[in-house]
Amino acid sequence: MKETYHITRYCIIRNNQVQLNGELLFESREMSPSALLTSVYRHFDIPYAKFFKMDNLCKLGFLACEILLRGRDLGQDYQAGDVGIILSNASSSIDADRSHQQSIANQDSYFPSPSLFVYTLANIVIGEICIRHKLQGEGMFFIEDAFNPDILYNSVKQVLDESVARSCITGWVEVNGSEYEAVLYFIEKQASHKSGIAIFDAVNLLNLYQQTE
């Protein structure tokens, strides 16, 4: 029998707003992504000093995941390998790439910064989230022209169908200069969470993504 999976939670950070399951949790007046992300971090009082070392892409993904799992103890339902994570964006790690490029532009003062360089890969955001939540399931990061619900749906479904994972964090985490957007979903197999937001399919991923666009 074909198994049905469920979107049990979703989080949106865009347009200076933070939403969880359609509910507005926080609104900021900060104009830049950096200031906004710091204001979100402080508002939710998250004790994780490493946040400040991250680039904006990792900060955004980290915060979106914090909000997504807010009040939910993953350890109660899942082992480390039970939770996969599949993310995507359009600009890869372009912000960190630019910062790194600027830091090495002057040949007379050539001091590449290790802490900048380490973020010049988009999938580092997956690593940061996995470290924070102690996740060891399958991980993938796709670069797409725009939010693509089909590739997320097919990839998550494959992970849930064919690996040991019983749940998956998926979605879109995009930062490019002053533009930013995060839409994360938590997808689960478990019956106890079937009263979640919606059936997991590409149409519902897109509908939720477009909610506050």
Added chain:
Amino acid sequence: MEPLIAKLKNEIIGVLNLNDMTPDDIDENAPLFVEGLGLDSIDALELIVLLEKNYGLKIGTAEEGKKILHSVRSMADFIKTNNKA
């Protein structure tokens, strides 16, 4: 606080983005790694760059590095000994 210790603490806060900390929060005698500030290997590289960029000093070997980067105090001692502060 000795001027060099204070300067180093401010530089460390800056390069490691320890935004929630002030120089007074850092114990100059406490280990920088694992305990103390809980720094990691990337932070170690950043401190090596700091010594080279701001003080013109290079750490010769990994063993030497462990001793020099043990604490803010040991970093300051390395700078003073090499007389380039």
